[in-house]
Amino acid sequence: MALIVQKYGGSSVADATSIKRVAKRIAEAKRAGNDVVVVVSAMGDTTDELIDLANQITPLPPSREMDILLTAGERISMSLLAMAIANLGVEAQSFTGQQAGVITDTAHGKARIIDVTPSRIRATLDDGSVAIVAGFQGVTQHTNDVTTLGRGGSDTTAVALAAALDADVCEIYTDVDGVFSADPRIVPTARKLDRISYDEMLEMAASGAKVLVLRCVEYARRYGVPVHVRSSFSGHTGTLVTNSPAExxxxxxxxxxxxxxxxxxxxxxxxxxxxxxxxxxxxxxxxxxxxxxxxxxxxxxxxxxxxxxxxxxxxxxxxxxxxxxxxxxxxxxxxxxxxxxxxxxxxxxxxxxxxxxxxxxxxxxxxxxxxxxxxxxxxxxxxxxxxxxxxxxxxxxxxxxxxxxxxxxxxxxxxxxxxxxxxxxxx
Amino acid sequence: MALIVQKYGGSSVADATSIKRVAKRIAEAKRAGNDVVVVVSAMGDTTDELIDLANQITPLPPSREMDILLTAGERISMSLLAMAIANLGVEAQSFTGQQAGVITDTAHGKARIIDVTPSRIRATLDDGSVAIVAGFQGVTQHTNDVTTLGRGGSDTTAVALAAALDADVCEIYTDVDGVFSADPRIVPTARKLDRISYDEMLEMAASGAKVLVLRCVEYARRYGVPVHVRSSFSGHTGTLVTNSPAExxxxxxxxxxxxxxxxxxxxxxxxxxxxxxxxxxxxxxxxxxxxxxxxxxxxxxxxxxxxxxxxxxxxxxxxxxxxxxxxxxxxxxxxxxxxxxxxxxxxxxxxxxxxxxxxxxxxxxxxxxxxxxxxxxxxxxxxxxxxxxxxxxxxxxxxxxxxxxxxxxxxxxxxxxxxxxxxxxxx
Missing domain, CATH: 3.30.2130.10 (VC0802-like)
Structure with a gap:
């Protein structure tokens, strides 16, 4: 039995069918005896649609209001995912960044996490329930204002929660099978790496590899969180990012x-x-x-x-x-x-x-x-x-x-x- | 100078154009020297679309998750409205039910307001800013869970905030010019009433008149909040609901x-x-x-x-x-x-x-x-x-x-x- 943090990106929860498939995978992990925390992004193109709405209103939306607008996206995906899991007979509750204790600075649109106090998530796990957490968002310490973390924010949320909960692994589900020796769209013979070190992954991310963002890898390295990058579409083992270099x-x-x-x-x-x-x-x-x-x-x-x-x-x-x-x-x-x-x-x-x-x-x-x-x-x-x-x-x-x-x-x-x-x- | 609470329903903020028109009206009220608090519903059909999404996932969505899902709607409309007002050069900030201090019981989907502590709204007004508040939603006292108030919830939010802020008037903007002596779709010669008493309005609402819901009128009568029902499309004076009977x-x-x-x-x-x-x-x-x-x-x-x-x-x-x-x-x-x-x-x-x-x-x-x-x-x-x-x-x-x-x-x-x-x- 392990404590697993899973993160699903927007393409993994793009519609009702995808959400149900992801729910099944989560329910399996729970039924296998694990404690499961799930971090979820907004569905498919939701964020782009919301940005488009804002642009119809004003070319210069205030960043505080933009953050409130964008966080509507995770609210939708997280509640639907909790419903889908409950529908499989597994208890699940969804939580906003605020409810999950993700505290950030006040830099709206690109906030940095300054603390994670996941007491409510811990209590939810102790109750035997799956906890679904909105990625990409947090709350300011003193004013309780909603913030977003910027690009790759949901991956960072997942790693930060995994660190705060001392999770055994943080699984980042994406639309590729893992980290590759090169972009398979350019090099068809690229190999999926079974493992890669934090340092190598940092250089890969800084050099243009898109599978994980830099800040997420930095966070994982600082707190020693093992990150497993894998596909939400296949059942394959992906790439494990730890202190050990690539093989x-x-x-x-x-x-x-x-x-x-x-x-x-x-x-x-x-x-x-x-x-x-x-x-x-x-x-x-x-x-x-x-x-x-x-x-x-x-x-x-x-x-x-x-x-x-x-x-x-x-x-x-x-x-x-x-x-x-x-x-x-x-x-x-x-x-x-x-x-x-x-x-x-x-x-x-x-x-x-x-x-x-x-x-x-x-x-x-x-x-x-x-x-x-x-x-x-x-x-x-x-x-x-x-x-x-x-x-x-x-x-x-x-x-x-x-x-x-x-x-x-x-x-x-x-x-x-x-x-x-x-x-x-x-x- | 007065403290005015304005409430706009979903049809008044159905798209970007409507939101900009409403923003103009709010900015005028503010520029006329008033303190303005705005309660807003979800845009047009948003709520129905979200319910439809939930139904694609499960026929029996847990009510706690349903409330999280539905409140995404006001999040979108309130932030867009704040952006539109800011775009007119008037300071505006949007607040969730929780941030506005709308405390409810735990009856998800049909929560009752048990207290309103609008200290943050008061501070926003004192700063010279317009406060936009999400209608239809609140937060439970001890667990900080999001709740929705059920049918007519946004009207009730507006009246409850007006009572807590001791506002001079609560203006309910709708798609008709006020309360009529009969439904004008049935009686083309129906008269718009200039005033009507709480008691009469209660009986009207209980007898099928749809312009205001019963609980909103009950709340207004209990706290003596003058309610002005008027059109968001025309500039006409509407119907004033107070202790004075109809003329x-x-x-x-x-x-x-x-x-x-x-x-x-x-x-x-x-x-x-x-x-x-x-x-x-x-x-x-x-x-x-x-x-x-x-x-x-x-x-x-x-x-x-x-x-x-x-x-x-x-x-x-x-x-x-x-x-x-x-x-x-x-x-x-x-x-x-x-x-x-x-x-x-x-x-x-x-x-x-x-x-x-x-x-x-x-x-x-x-x-x-x-x-x-x-x-x-x-x-x-x-x-x-x-x-x-x-x-x-x-x-x-x-x-x-x-x-x-x-x-x-x-x-x-x-x-x-x-x-x-x-x-x-x-x-």
Whole structure:
């Protein structure tokens, strides 16, 4: 008997039929003797429909009211799911973020969890009932105002509840079978990983893998919550995220630590080049200060060697495309003071990241990566590395080929008899 | 400067356009220097859509979960309305029933308000902001569970908040111009009443007038809250419900108290006749005990004079058609013990009620009523009276004619120059 926190996303509860299927799975877990807490997102497109309604009213909805509006979505899914479970003869009660004790700061729309006091959830479990909890939402400490946690908020709710309840596992049900060695839509031979470490998963999430958001993995690592990413459509075992690194293609028999967990890719960044920056101390710092003040998150940075004749240099950096306009505006306003010649903005780039805890102790990983890309005729525009990650920027149109070439070069491709079902609906 | 509580029903906030129109009216009231609290229902058909969703999951949804589901509706309308008001440059914040301090008992689906502690609403008004409050919902005292108040719940929320805040008036915005001397769909010459007393309004509501529910009027009378029933579509003054009785057609110049406020009708009842009841003491009491135990609300009762030869009598009573099946089943089960011969069930009846505080001091009202019906060739099947009401049962198909005949006989028809706009959408 274990205490299990399960989280179901919007596509898993998109309609009455899906809700009934999920209810059956929950009832089975309960009947198997476990204590079960379920965190649920809003049904399918509900959130988008509510945002659309708000946009019909005003282009600038106050964020406090937006949060009240959006939390209607989980209210609907959580009560319907509780009804569906009760209909199977298993006791179930649903709870709002407030009732579940999810306390947040007051940053409406992107609140951070500051405490979880799940006394009511604990009491519900002690009564032998399944507890359904609204994901994505909390309540402010002093004013009892409703907040939402922003992107990936329901995953974070689940991990936070699992930590507060000291759960044995937090199961994140999604529309894919787990974490893959690459995106199976790009690499059909991608392998589902049986396990991956928090650190590797953090780098994967930060590098564009969409299966778990960064903050959820950070929370799980901080509190040591084992996270099991698995499909709500199939019965397969998924990927276990813990302190243990990924296993190589040969699996459990292998004694040595494998090198690579997977290849992530990201098409959401853009490259800004500041051309003709005076090559004097403090100019680069000034540029990145201006960009940071515009609210942009800088990722990779490259500075060209100064052309001795001109005393000027070019500085390139990448940032999310969504931050691009603000950064360009901010830099243009400061052009006179900084003294650069011009700006270039390029959003046709792609980023490939190779991630693996094992690369720490294995020299030659970057050489092998560059060789694989070179063999595939793909040009590298920027490079950055961490202890367990190497990232390169390529042309956007070369990215898919790059991912496939690297996946093959590091022998990550699955063999036929370990073929993987990619269970996604594409949502 | 006054403290005004305004209530808008679902048809007044059915879509973005309606919400913006309502927001404009609220902003005007605020800009005129008033403190404004707004109680709002769910948008248009939202509640029906949510009920439909629940029915797709289970035929017997647990009532606690049903309440959580349904309250999603007000969450959507209240936040959108607050956004729309803010968009007009007027500060507005929305609050759930819980945040507004609406405390109820634990009867999910039909909770009664046991206390209203609107400290947060008061603070919001003191900050110069409009407070939007979710109608129809409250929270249980000890467990913080969400409850709904049942039919007419939003009107009741508005009156309860007005009482707790000691508001100057509670404005109930609806899709008609006020309370009419009869249903304008049946009597095109029906007059809008400028005022009506709580007692008269109670009898109207109990007799089938749908503009306000009974419990809302009861609440208003108990706490002396002036209620202004008016249209959210037109700018007209509506009907003021206070301690003062209705005025007659000639209006303010009239010194003497008018006799009749209006004619109500009701097509929702059925007549049960228990045939051949042994005419011995205790049999009638036994019958009504059995019917009451089935959950049915008995309205009118008629007992025929006993036929001396047989020692048996017939007893007829009316009750809501929705209670009919349960009452018939309960009586049939007890047929042997009570000893009646048979049961007749007739749901083709209509009830007409003449209501007016003035009839207390005016003899001859019933005679005039019976004469008007007789002149129109309409047969009376049952009669019941209170101090300020006379009700008669007719055939259902004669009811409209009966209402028109009585309306005319008591000189309630409007003259052309006081013609009334019936602003309803029929919803």
């Amino acid at each position: 190589g293609p040969e699996g459990e028999g292998q004694m040595e630590q494998p090198i690579i967990a997977g290849v992530a890719h990201d098409r959401s960044e853009a490259k800004v080049t500041v051309v003709g920056v005076p090559d004097v101390p403090g100019k680069a710092a000034r540029i990145f200060h201006v960009v940071a003040a515009s609210g942009a998150n800088i990722d990779m940075i490259v500075q060209n060697v100064s052309a001795a004749a001109t005393g000027r240099t070019d500085i390139s950096f990448t940032l999310p495309q969504s931050d691009g306009a603000a950064a360009i505006t901010a830099l243009t306003e400061q052009q006179g003071e900084i003294g650069f010649a011009s700006l270039q903005y390029d959003d046709a780039i792609g980023k490939l990241s190779l991630i693996g805890a094992g690369m720490k102790s294995h020299p030659g990983v970057s050489a092998k990566l560059f060789e694989a890309l070179s063999d595939a005729g793909i040009n590298i525009e920027m490079i950055s590395t961490s202890e367990i990650r190497i990232s390169v920027v390529t042309r956007a149109e070369s990215l898919d080929d790059a991912v496939r070439a690297v996946h093959t070069a590091f022998e990550l491709d699955s063999t036929e008899d370990e073929a993987v079902v990619y269970g996604g609906t594409g949502r | 007659g057609p000639e209006g303010e110049g009239q010194m003497e108290q008018p006799i009749i406020a209006g004619v109500a009708h009701d097509r929702s009842e059925a007549k049960v006749t228990v045939v051949g009841v042994p005419d011995v003491p205790g049999k009638a009491a036994r019958i009504f005990h059995v019917v009451a135990a089935s959950g049915a609300n008995i309205d009118m009762i008629v007992q025929n004079v006993s036929a001396a030869a047989t020692g048996r009598t017939d007893i007829s009573f009316t009750l809501p058609q929705s209670d009919g099946a349960a009452a018939i089943t309960a009586l049939t089960e007890q047929q042997g013990e009570i000893g009646f011969a048979s049961l007749q069930y007739d749901d083709a009846i209509g009830k007409l009620s003449l209501i007016g505080a003035g009839m207390k001091s005016h003899p001859g009202v019933s005679a005039k009523l019976f004469e008007a019906l007789s002149d129109a060739g309409i047969n009376i099947e049952m009669i019941s009276t209170s101090e300020i009401r006379i009700s008669v049962v007719t055939r259902a198909e004669s009811l409209d004619d009966a209402v028109r005949a009585v309306h005319t006989a008591f000189e309630l028809d409007s003259t052309e120059d006081e013609a009334v706009v019936y602003g309803g959408t029929g919803r």
